[in-house]
Amino acid sequence: MTSVPxxxxxxxxxxxxxxxxxxxxxHPDARRLTQALRAEQLGLYGFADDPDTTPEADFDPPVGLxxxxxxxxxxxxxxxxxxxxxxxxxxxxxxxxxxxxGHGIGRYLLEHLERHAxxxxxxxxxxxxxxxxxxxxxxxxxxxYLPCPSYVAGRDPQVNRAMTKPLSSSP
Numbered sequence: 653m654t655s656v657p658x659x660x661x662x663x664x665x666x667x668x669x670x671x672x673x674x675x676x677x678x679h680p681d682a683r684r685l686t687q688a689l690r691a692e693q694l695g696l697y698g699f700a701d702d703p704d705t706t707p708e709a710d711f712d713p714p715v716g717l718x719x720x721x722x723x724x725x726x727x728x729x730x731x732x733x734x735x736x737x738x739x740x741x742x743x744x745x746x747x748x749x750x751x752x753x754g755h756g757i758g759r760y761l762l763e764h765l766e767r768h769a770x771x772x773x774x775x776x777x778x779x780x781x782x783x784x785x786x787x788x789x790x791x792x793x794x795x796x797y798l799p800c801p802s803y804v805a806g807r808d809p810q811v812n813r814a815m816t817k818p819l820s821s822s823p
Contacts, residue, residue: 666722666723666756674717675718675719676708677732679718682720682730684727685729685745685749686703686747689703693782696785697784706745710732711744715735715772716732716734716735717764718730718731718732718745719732719761723752728752728757729747729748730745731758731761731762731765732765733766733769735769736803740775740778741776741777741819743765743778743779746762746779746781753787758791759795762791762792762795769819770820776818776819777817777819778814778815779797779814779815780813780815782812783810783812783813792817795817797815799813799814799815800815801814
């Protein structure tokens with residue numbers, strides 16, 4: 653397994669599993685959390701991408717990374733990053749379960765994923781979220797993401813919000 657580059661300390665009692673290494677995208681906790689994300693998106697929009705259609709290899713180190721955050725023994729959040737090209741990385745499948753929100757878990761995961769992307773040479777990072785996902789939009793804006801044109805063909809700008817952020821070349 654590939655270690656995650658050093659990032660700020662986790663909020664109290666949060667850990668990445670296993671330890672500070674990548675978790676496989678097909679891990680049972682990853683599947684449960686990404687399906688919970690999908691269920692939430694279905695509730696907000698009436699449709700959602702199926703996380704099972706994302707190839708597991710997209711998150712295989714060194715070009716990708718998938719992380720699971722735990723509070724105690726419970727998996728409460730996840731997120732992945734994959735390289736789209738030699739300079740651009742994409743954040744995918746970011747999710748924190750309802751009870752765990754508001755404790756810095758999403759930001760912690762995002763910082764680790766950004767550091768991984770930068771350590772692989774990415775100079776910018778992109779992501780997509782839905783316009784009704786106000787918690788995610790607030791988080792992304794707070795950490796420096798700005799709106800950008802959609803980078804995925806066929807996305808509806810009335811539903812989807814694409815965002816980007818420059819990355820520092822030093823992890």
